[in-house]
Amino acid sequence: KKKEVLREKDKLLKDIEKIKSTPDFMNVEALRRDLFEAEIKLNMIIDNETQGIITRARAQWTEKGERSTKYFFGLEKSNSKKKSIMKLLDNNNRELYEQDEISMHVVEFYRKLFRTRNGCKESMKEYIATSNTECLNDEIKERLDGEFSIDEMDSV
DSSP states (O other), rough: HHHHHHHHHHHHHHHHHHHHHSSTGGGOOHHHHHHHHHHHHHHHHHHHHHHHHHHHHHHHHHHHHHHHHHHHHHHHHHHHHHSOOOOOOTTTOOOOSSSHOOOHHHHHOOOOOOOOOHHHHHHHHHHHHSSOOOOOOOOHHHHHOOOOOOOHHHHO
């Protein structure tokens, strides 16, 4: 089958060359059609050959890749160690080495950091009450709470 494909490819190449060597071949409808058909057939053969090469290359990569897979797994393991926290000081300056202890401490640290505290709310209320800020009068409050006018929307 491979020899047949090679013969067909050679024949198409010769046919294309023969048509192109004919003077004024672009003005003859039959020659243009034959050239077009021959080029399409040749492109199909070349596409099939290319696909075969790609398929074989993948197969070779898979066979050769077994050694590389070990390398990449090792690389991944090494990178994960670099990203891990190996030692951490807790609030009492005690060193934590176990991953479970480190994870629990980190979770608890951020839980405390981001939880809502009533003391924080009280501090904000106190700040607002003691700050020297102007309050809105009733007329301005009413205008801000009212509907938008067409003119206001057009001006934006």
